[in-house]
Amino acid sequence: MVIKVLQNKSFFQRWKFNRSLARHMELKKLKYGEILQVLKYKNINTLFQPIVGVVNSSLIGYEALNRPIKTRNFSSTEDFYQFLGDTDQIFQFEKLTRQHSIEKYVELSRKNKNTNKEFIFLNVHPKVLNAANYRSGETLFFVEKYGLDPRQIVFEITEKQAVHDYTQFERVLANYRYQGFKIAIDDVGAGYNSLKTMMCIKPDFIKLDRSFIQKIDKNNSQQELVNLFVQYASQANSKVIAEGVERFEELQVLKKLKVDYAQGYYIGRPSVSLIENDLDYKVSI
Structure with missing residues (x-):
């Protein structure tokens, strides 16, 4: 009797596992199909979040944030990008969003009669830099087509993703730099091998x-860590950007620590439009 109960329990557990696995595989299939639809119809919404000087509040650029307009099988934008990074469509998707971001920025700049001189920060997945179908010069051609200076374009590489082939990684980045592009590391301190990647x-x-x-204003340890990054950046000829600034008190501490630039909801939320008047914006902060 006991053996039979155990056998039934084992059968039920296997049935539950197989059913769960089948649902998981079906969801992956649906998600992948949705990514293909986003690519096919270019269902991308591009937002721009301002980045400003901590001391004088002057606008120095925008981070372009690309989000799928509507999804049915992804719980969030983060879920979408996490799944995308594990597929064979990441290269095509980033190529699309890179072009879309530049097109949108130029369109909005012309509409506002801006000077087109700000930095544009474009997110790049490390996997894209190691892709076999990477072709040198594609982005440069597109940037120059729209009358931008490649020195305005900053490739923002997320630190949340591991870099596996540093030799290839350095080779591709050296080529981008040779063309005039600039490089940023995103999410420093939150991902893999931060110090190694920076070096x-x-x-x-x-x-x-x-x-x-x-809450850096309430935590001395955070202040000490940020100060170390500021000192390192000064020696390495890099600039520090503080992300996630949401309060006036945080900005004041960043000024004291001599952080170069700031980005976050307190500075400005991601928007479908650019700032029309830099002077008014500086006064408001």
């Missing part, structure tokens, strides 16, 4: 993860 890349911008910034 390898020697970035123009170091973007500190929001975990270092939020």
Whole structure:
């Protein structure tokens, strides 16, 4: 009797596992299909979040944030990008969003009669830099087509993803730099091998993860860590950008620590439009 109960329990557990696995595989299939639809119809919404000087509040650029307009099988934008990074469509998707971001920025700049001189930060997955179908010069051609200077374009490499082939990584980044592009490391302190990646890349911008910034006015340890990054950046000829600034008090501490630039909801939320008047914006902060 006991053996039979155990056998039934084992059968039920296997049935539950197989059913769960089948649902998981079906969801993966649906998600992958949805990514293909986003690519096919270019269902991308591009937002721009301002980045400003901590001391004088002057606008220095925008981070372009690309989000799928509508999804049915992804719980969030983060879920979408996490799944995308494990597929064979990441290269095509980033190529699309890179072009879309530049097109949108130029369109909005012309509409506002801006000077088109701000930095544009474009997110790049490390996997894309190691892709076999990477072709040198594609982005440069597109940037020059729209009358931008490649020195305005900053490739923002997320630190939340591991870099596996540093030799290839350095080769591709060296080629981008040769063309005039700048390099930033995103989410520094939140991902894999932060210090190794910084030493390898020697970035123009170091973007500190929001975990270092939020409530920094109440935490001396956070202040000491940020100060170390500022000192390192000064020696490495890099600039520090504090991400996730949401309060006035945080910005005041960043000024005291001599952080170069700031980004976050207190500075400005991601928007479908650019700032029309830089002077008014500086006064408002």
